Amino acid sequence: xxFVCVFNLLELIDITCxxxxxxxxxxxxxxxxxxxxxxxTLSPVKDLHLGKLALTKFPKSPETWIHRRWVLQxxxxxxxxxxxxxxxxxxxxxxxxxxxLVQEEMDVCCEAAGRYPSNYNAWSHRIWILQRxxxxxxxxxxxxxxxxxxxxxxxxxxxxxxxYRQFLIKSLIGRTVTDNSILxxxxxxxxxxxxxxxxxKNEASEAACTEELRVDLPNLLKEELxxxxxxxxxxxxxxxxxxxxxxxxYLQHHxxxxxxxxNVRLTSVDSSDGTLNNSHPSTAVSHVxxxxxxxxxxxxxxxxxxxxxKRLKRAPMQDSLGLEMEYRFxxxxxxxxxxxxxxxxxxxxxxxxxxxxxx
Numbered sequence: 554x555x556f557v558c559v560f561n562l563l564e565l566i567d568i569t570c571x572x573x574x575x576x577x578x579x580x581x582x583x584x585x586x587x588x589x590x591x592x593x594t595l596s597p598v599k600d601l602h603l604g605k606l607a608l609t610k611f612p613k614s615p616e617t618w619i620h621r622r623w624v625l626q627x628x629x630x631x632x633x634x635x636x637x638x639x640x641x642x643x644x645x646x647x648x649x650x651x652x653x654l655v656q657e658e659m660d661v662c663c664e665a666a667g668r669y670p671s672n673y674n675a676w677s678h679r680i681w682i683l684q685r686x687x688x689x690x691x692x693x694x695x696x697x698x699x700x701x702x703x704x705x706x707x708x709x710x711x712x713x714x715x716x717y718r719q720f721l722i723k724s725l726i727g728r729t730v731t732d733n734s735i736l737x738x739x740x741x742x743x744x745x746x747x748x749x750x751x752x753x754k755n756e757a758s759e760a761a762c763t764e765e766l767r768v769d770l771p772n773l774l775k776e777e778l779x780x781x782x783x784x785x786x787x788x789x790x791x792x793x794x795x796x797x798x799x800x801x802x803y804l805q806h807h808x809x810x811x812x813x814x815x816n817v818r819l820t821s822v823d824s825s826d827g828t829l830n831n832s833h834p835s836t837a838v839s840h841v842x843x844x845x846x847x848x849x850x851x852x853x854x855x856x857x858x859x860x861x862x863k864r865l866k867r868a869p870m871q872d873s874l875g876l877e878m879e880y881r882f883x884x885x886x887x888x889x890x891x892x893x894x895x896x897x898x899x900x901x902x903x904x905x906x907x908x909x910x911x912x
Contacts, residue, residue: 562594570603577607577614590627597624605661612665618674622681651686655693658682663704666714676713680720689724691768697721702780709788715797722777722804729768774805782882790894795902805875806910879906
């Protein structure tokens with residue numbers, strides 16, 4: 554390659570960098586940099602740094618998040634993960650390298666979410682990272698659940714943050730057996746570790762085989778409801794908190810009754826073009842995939858019952874204690890709170906419980 558061509562390429566890199574810092578949604582500029590990366594002229598790691606810098610001023614920029622996912626896919630396909638590790642960390646095991654990259658992406662997402670309220674693009678990217686890089690590893694899911702607790706406590710009106718916690722809890726339930734004390738074996742045992750040499754894959758698999766985690770799902774859901782209670786009492790009048798409470802109770806109900814959860818995906822990001830899939834289970838009764846039993850519905854001798862005389866069967870005994878605590882919590886809110894919106898949300902939540910469980 555001649556000197557003039559090299560100079561032009563370097564100039565092109567600088568020009569696109571300047572354009573993207575001024576307008577990160579300039580799709581053409583990102584596409585030019587994609588071609589430079591594919592030709593080997595531009596390091597993909599540099600575009601990760603550029604994207605991080607652009608997100609400090611434009612934290613919701615969809616094109617930046619889409620390009621970032623594309624770059625990460627290139628790193629995975631080209632076995633480039635070890636190049637992201639600094640000289641001081643060359644001795645770390647392969648799994649730690651992946652976890653380090655995951656943590657770096659989590660930090661970028663957290664910063665962007667803090668700079669822009671309800672930054673759906675940032676939280677969707679965070680979910681994509683868990684799915685594609687973290688492979689929904691149980692330890693990573695638990696760490697994320699712990700690390701985002703403080704964040705949602707400081708952003709009680711941000712539905713995206715609570716939706717992310719719902720995704721974490723639902724993923725943990727999906728990766729485990731519904732029992733009071735669940736033994737969870739690392740799921741990476743049966744999945745190939747991306748972007749690692751063959752010998753390193755074997756080491757990662759051996760390490761995963763020996764790693765076991767105990768997840769007490771009932772207690773985890775109980776703690777999430779307690780978090781909701783604390784936040785609702787501390788910050789009255791926020792509908793997001795009540796919506797989150799519905800979803801957690803919904804998951805708790807299914808876990809207590811050992812019912813399979815609806816096969817509906819929470820927010821995910823299509824890896825090819827960054828399209829956001831916004832299908833997620835609502836707490837509304839119409840989205841419960843297992844129809845509730847109705848007295849007399851299947852009994853031909855009782856088909857004469859009117860709609861008013863039919864009633865939903867009561868929930869199983871294992872729900873009774875949790876339901877009693879929910880009603881007690883609502884009664885306490887209605888008796889002590891003077892915030893009009895808080896009273897309205899508590900009343901609506903009570904109606905939802907009555908409709909959902911037929912109590």
